[in-house]
Amino acid sequence: xxxxxxxxxxxxxxxxSEKCFKATAFDGSEALIPKSQVFxxxxxxxxxxxxxxxxxxxxxxSIQYSSKKEAWFDSITRKKLPTFTIEKYTPERxxxxxxxxxxxxKK
Numbered sequence: 001x002x003x004x005x006x007x008x009x010x011x012x013x014x015x016x017s018e019k020c021f022k023a024t025a026f027d028g029s030e031a032l033i034p035k036s037q038v039f040x041x042x043x044x045x046x047x048x049x050x051x052x053x054x055x056x057x058x059x060x061x062s063i064q065y066s067s068k069k070e071a072w073f074d075s076i077t078r079k080k081l082p083t084f085t086i087e088k089y090t091p092e093r094x095x096x097x098x099x100x101x102x103x104x105x106k107k
Contacts, residue, residue, distance in 0.1 A: 002072050007071070009026065009066075011024045018035075019036075025064040029064050031062060037054040037057040039054070055067075071083055
């Protein structure tokens with residue numbers, strides 16, 4: 001099963017039991033996050049520590065997070081899945097020209 005996760009920058013992620021973390025954000029907000037909903041550290045972030053946390057648990061908690069960076073994870077293997085973005089392009093309608101002759105190329 002696939003799980004949508006957000007990369008959340010945290011001041012600290014403290015282990016408080018065998019099934020729970022205490023997450024503290026930079027604005028001082030705190031939340032208890034189940035270990036099953038933390039999918040590991042986001043190594044692409046260099047300024048601070050960031051962790052991949054499932055979207056649905058973040059919506060239930062009152063901790064600061066951003067939805068700008070997201071990824072899909074396999075909940076069984078806990079590995080990051082490839083992300084594809086499909087965009088459909090619809091070209092604008094152009095009126096056809098009546099005369100297709102280029103004067104400077106005419107002999």
